[in-house]
Amino acid sequence: MARLPVYHRALLTLAQRGERTVSSAELSVVTGVTAPTVRRDLSHLGSFGTRGTGYAVSQLLARVDRALGIDREWPVVVVGIGSLGRALARSGNFSARGLKVVALLDIDPQVVGSAVGGVAVEHVDRLEAVVKREEAAIAVLATPPGAAQSLADRLAAAGVRAILNLAPVVLRPALGVRVGTVDLAAELQVLAFYGARTEGPARTVTGAGRRRRQSS
Amino acid sequence: MARLPVYHRALLTLAQRGERTVSSAELSVVTGVTAPTVRRDLSHLGSFGTRGTGYAVSQLLARVDRALGIDREWPVVVVGIGSLGRALARSGNFSARGLKVVALLDIDPQVVGSAVGGVAVEHVDRLEAVVKREEAAIAVLATPPGAAQSLADRLAAAGVRAILNLAPVVLRPALGVRVGTVDLAAELQVLAFYGARTEGPARTVTGAGRRRRQSS
DNA sequence: ATATGTGAATCAATTCACAGCT
DNA sequence: AGCTGTGAATTGATTCACATAT
Numbered sequence: 001m002a003r004l005p006v007y008h009r010a011l012l013t014l015a016q017r018g019e020r021t022v023s024s025a026e027l028s029v030v031t032g033v034t035a036p037t038v039r040r041d042l043s044h045l046g047s048f049g050t051r052g053t054g055y056a057v058s059q060l061l062a063r064v065d066r067a068l069g070i071d072r073e074w075p076v077v078v079v080g081i082g083s084l085g086r087a088l089a090r091s092g093n094f095s096a097r098g099l100k101v102v103a104l105l106d107i108d109p110q111v112v113g114s115a116v117g118g119v120a121v122e123h124v125d126r127l128e129a130v131v132k133r134e135e136a137a138i139a140v141l142a143t144p145p146g147a148a149q150s151l152a153d154r155l156a157a158a159g160v161r162a163i164l165n166l167a168p169v170v171l172r173p174a175l176g177v178r179v180g181t182v183d184l185a186a187e188l189q190v191l192a193f194y195g196a197r198t199e200g201p202a203r204t205v206t207g208a209g210r211r212r213r214q215s216s
Numbered sequence: 217m218a219r220l221p222v223y224h225r226a227l228l229t230l231a232q233r234g235e236r237t238v239s240s241a242e243l244s245v246v247t248g249v250t251a252p253t254v255r256r257d258l259s260h261l262g263s264f265g266t267r268g269t270g271y272a273v274s275q276l277l278a279r280v281d282r283a284l285g286i287d288r289e290w291p292v293v294v295v296g297i298g299s300l301g302r303a304l305a306r307s308g309n310f311s312a313r314g315l316k317v318v319a320l321l322d323i324d325p326q327v328v329g330s331a332v333g334g335v336a337v338e339h340v341d342r343l344e345a346v347v348k349r350e351e352a353a354i355a356v357l358a359t360p361p362g363a364a365q366s367l368a369d370r371l372a373a374a375g376v377r378a379i380l381n382l383a384p385v386v387l388r389p390a391l392g393v394r395v396g397t398v399d400l401a402a403e404l405q406v407l408a409f410y411g412a413r414t415e416g417p418a419r420t421v422t423g424a425g426r427r428r429r430q431s432s
Numbered sequence: 433a434t435a436t437g438t439g440a441a442t443c444a445a446t447t448c449a450c451a452g453c454t
Numbered sequence: 455a456g457c458t459g460t461g462a463a464t465t466g467a468t469t470c471a472c473a474t475a476t
Contacts, residue, residue, distance in 0.1 A: 186221035
């Protein structure tokens with residue numbers, strides 16, 4: 001469920017603010033998800049709220065955490081240490097969310113050997129060894145588009161189960177591997193499309209883009 | 217239509233390769249969109265292919281370009297020149313797609329005055345003036361989460377019609393402004409969720425995330 | 433009173449399947 | 455023979471509305 005991270009963030013804030021309970025209506029306001037959908041989502045999560053009162057924040061947070069697998073830390077390998085890769089490697093945002101950047105890979109000898117955000121950049125030749133060493137199930141591809149497909153294949157072969165592709169290409173994923181692509185330029189193009197045409201009130205589109213499915 | 221940029225990229229490649237025509241089946245392979253959906257999308261675009269042959273690449277590309285508004289260049293303002301903002305400012309990816317980063321804003325006096333990718337960083341105090349000067353309809357928010365909402369409001373008031381929000385917060389958009397949020401950490405969390413659980417074959421999820429709608 | 437959980441209704445998107453053009 | 459364009463069917467997600475619990 002793509003909205004789990006949004007609930008997670010919202011609940012975290014509510015918990016810090018000391019709130020004991022939330023109603024689906026309140027969650028609706030802070031997440032931008034309609035109240036019926038919030039209830040459906042949470043019920044789907046197997047969670048029990050109390051009628052007349054709402055949900056117990058801490059209990060609900062615990063459930064969302066478990067569903068998201070935040071009980072443990074997921075090691076993430078970043079491939080391609082250009083400016084985008086570097087930005088990700090530095091992002092303090094990750095650790096709070098069950099993700100930890102444990103290895104950085106690049107092909108440029110100028111970059112290999114340096115450290116970004118406290119992690120050393122290794123040569124992409126060592127990809128297989130690094131994935132194995134870190135037992136990484138997740139990788140981020142922030143390379144030029146031309147290199148992405150073959151690296152995705154190598155990552156898959158090395159045992160990675162999910163890849164976040166930031167290169168502007170459609171990847172053909174290996175069997176058993178999940179690929180999610182985020183193309184920021186495409187995102188902007190879509191916004192330009194809508195934003196420029198709409199003269200009247202508009203709607204918000206959040207979460208990070210529509211999705212297309214391919215078989216693998 | 218969220219898939220237009222994908223078609224755009226594919227057609228560009230095909231055109232460069234010298235292909236005169238494409239069938240929906242061929243487009244399906246390179247875009248990862250099923251053939252019936254390709255046909256539906258393109259017909260929806262008002263485009264006429266020729267039966268028995270396919271679509272004329274150049275003609276189709278022209279239509280997609282026009283639909284995406286790529287006939288002109290959209291000026292983009294980037295707010296928040298941290299490592300992510302810097303990565304965007306440098307991304308050569310944009311110019312090829314009808315987007316041009318024309319102004320950079322930050323609050324840090326250390327950063328203000330420097331130049332990134334050939335564009336000077338100005339102080340965020342000048343936001344309104346800069347938006348007006350550049351006649352920018354599109355902005356990217358790459359600030360810490362706490363600052364995002366008020367900046368989104370100011371951008372809207374200054375005349376921006378669409379905002380790409382890269383901060384991990386749900387923004388309440390001003391009336392008539394379109395907000396798209398891309399939260400890379402959330403994206404990874406979702407991948408971790410799927411990737412870690414799937415033992416068998418998996419599906420690909422491309423395009424940049426599911427979307428939630430809020431009223432504005 | 434208030435708010436959950438969920439069947440039933442609605443809405444949007446995708447896919448099927450085929451008639452019709454080249 | 456091959457491939458588009460599109461009605462009809464299907465699938466999936468969202469919303470409604472209400473019985474049910476506190």
